[in-house]
């Protein structure tokens with residue numbers, strides 16, 4: 001039977017890296033990336049669910065837009081998780097706890113409600129990532145910062161596209 005690695009073995013392996021970033025700095029980046037991974041995974045699932053269930057006159061456009069967005073988010077989660085590994089830590093493996101940020105609505109909103117919900121969630125991701133990018137810069141963890149900036153660019157574009165899909169009344173009402 002395969003033996004599980006001990007926490008100490010993981011800590012020793014993380015400690016053994018010599019890349020000019022202290023274990024504290026790497027740990028701080030990994031923690032921020034863990035939160036980003038959780039939020040990105042949640043948003044990916046929700047975007048996928050809305051892609052399936054959207055209906056109404058804008059079905060074709062929104063179905064396609066949301067597909068592009070969940071596919072981009074899937075690529076992001078892979079990069080985020082692999083960056084956590086590069087920093088010397090495990091990507092989340094807690095069944096039942098990951099992703100934690102997803103709250104599926106009891107009944108699905110209409111198409112404009114879906115768009116407004118995704119816009120809000122992308123904007124929340126932007127705020128989180130802006131801080132993570134700035135913290136990574138301060139820690140001189142430039143690779144993590146680049147990844148945060150890449151994710152920021154995705155979310156800012158996604159939020160713009162979603163915002164542009166709502167008229168002013170729908171934006172104000174949300």
Ligand SMILES: [Fe+2]
Pocket residue numbers: 051067
């Ligand atoms: Fe599909």
